[in-house]
Amino acid sequence: MSGEQTEVLVIGGGYAGVMAANRLTRRADVNVTLVNPRPEFVERIRLHQLVAGTDDAVVEYRKVLGERVRLVVDTVTRIDTAGRAVTLAGGGTARYDYLVYAVGSGSADPRVPGAAEFAHPLATLEEARRLRPALDAAPSGAPVTVVGGGTTGIETAAELAAGGRAVTLVCGGALGPSLHPRGRRAVAGRLAALGVTVVEGPGAKVTAVTRETVRLADGRELPSAVTVWTAGFGVPDLAARSGLSTDALGRLLTDETLTSVDDVRVIAAGDSAAPSDLPLRMSCQAAAQTGPQAAETVLSRIAGERPAPIEVGFVAQCVSLGRRDAVLQFAAKDDTPRKYVLRGRPAAKVKELICRSVPWQLAYEARKPGVRTWWTKDPKRQELLRARAAGDPAAAAQPA
Structure with a gap:
């Protein structure tokens, strides 16, 4: 498109959206607009710290967003792919030549009686900010129940317990299901040392939440002055409402170049993308x-070149256990947990280094778009996709 400006609209200013927007500024003939519902970047991996009062979990966009990226604080309510425009909640529309769909994820509908009314979700900045005063209002010795045995639940339970709260962690199954048994044992040991009561196993599924209790499938009723809900994540239904194809969770279905299966001018990234119906684990690491x-796919199409398939891999999961402890669970590139675990103060330092490095990575991409290419690459993904294409029953049964 020599001599013309190409308008690229990025929906969502999280990890994936900011990285995409910054990368798109590689070309001077591309105008980049980022639409986000809030005027500040949210460090989602620090939301449990916001709740405990040890961090505010936000960074000014001017520190992580490229100067050529135009920020629009608003919410997209509909995508009109035929007209190449989006409708904004604040009124009016925004047109695009290409759209990057990076709306991220949020709290899933708990579908448990009383949970929506009496439990506090913890997936967004607004939810964390509502939870903080609820905790402050509760007496220091009041029982706090955290529902969800994944990383968010573990980190929240540990952070609150380290601050002197009486915490029960209800896993609804196994503690830390994405961890290696060694990692689980390390997490369990530290939680016990912090005084966290861990409830796991088949009977630990929550069946109801009231103002003062949490009821379990095995009949137990746990007292709870404040209930925190971290069990599961969902994605906004914007794609589905706009007539685009999605998977069962609402993630935009794409090919391996992150291009929508419905429209070559719509490209997805982050938690809201389901490439080849084989989505990556929802995480900052993948986003x-x-x-x-995703930005490279757009730039390739503008240049008239064939976009490259994604190459994404994982290195580890790091679970903070208060400010002075953590567990670093090493993983294979395909996100399979390995038996190697780093724990204690050294792991906590690594975790903090990772958290601090994320805004730095965003800012680095803003300053030098296109330089960063050192992400881990997982060759097993392509093997799995080839097996699926060949009709391998085992590969077809691989969970998405």
Whole structure:
């Protein structure tokens, strides 16, 4: 499109959206607009710290967003792919030549009686800010129940317990299901040392939440002055409402270049993308890799070149256990947990280094778009996709 400006609209200013927007500024003939519902970047991996009062979990966009990226604080309510425009909640529309769909994820509908009314979700900045005063209002010795045995639940339970709260962690199954048994044992040991009561196993599924209790499938009723809900994540239904194809969770279905299966001018990134109906684990680690690769797909199409398939891999999961402890669970590139675990103060330092490095990575991409290419690459993904294409029953049964 020599001599013309190409308008690219990025929906969502999280890890994937900011990385994509910054990468798109590689070309001077591309105008980049980022639409986000809030005027500040949310460090989602620090929301449990916001709740405990140890961090505010936000960074000014001017520190992580490229100067050529135009920020529009608003919410997209509909995508009109035929007209190449989006409708904004604040009124009016915004047109695009290409659209990057990076709306991220949020709290899933708990579908448990009383949970929506009496439990506090913890997936967004607004939810964390509502939870903080609820905790402050509760007496220091009041029982706090955290529902969800994944990383968010573990980190929240540990952070609150380290601050002197009486915490029960209800896993609804196994503690830390994405961890290796060694990692689980390390997490369990630290939680016990912090005084967290861990409830796991088949009977630990929550069946109801009231103002003062949490009821379990095995009949137990736990007292709870404040209930925190971290069990599961969902994605906004914007794509589905706009007539685009999605998977069962509402993630935009794409090919391996992150291009929508319905429209070559719509490209997805981060938690809201389901490439080849084989989505990556919802995480900052995946978003920081798919964001710039989504931008590269757009840039390739503008240049009239064939976009490259994504190359994404994982290194580890790091679970903070208060400010002075953590567990670093090493993983294979395909996100399979390995038996190697780092724990204690050294792991906590690594975790903090990772958290601090994320805004730095965003800012680095803003300053030098296109330089960062050192993400991990998982060759097993392509093997799995080839097996699926060949009709391998085992590969077809692989969970998405």
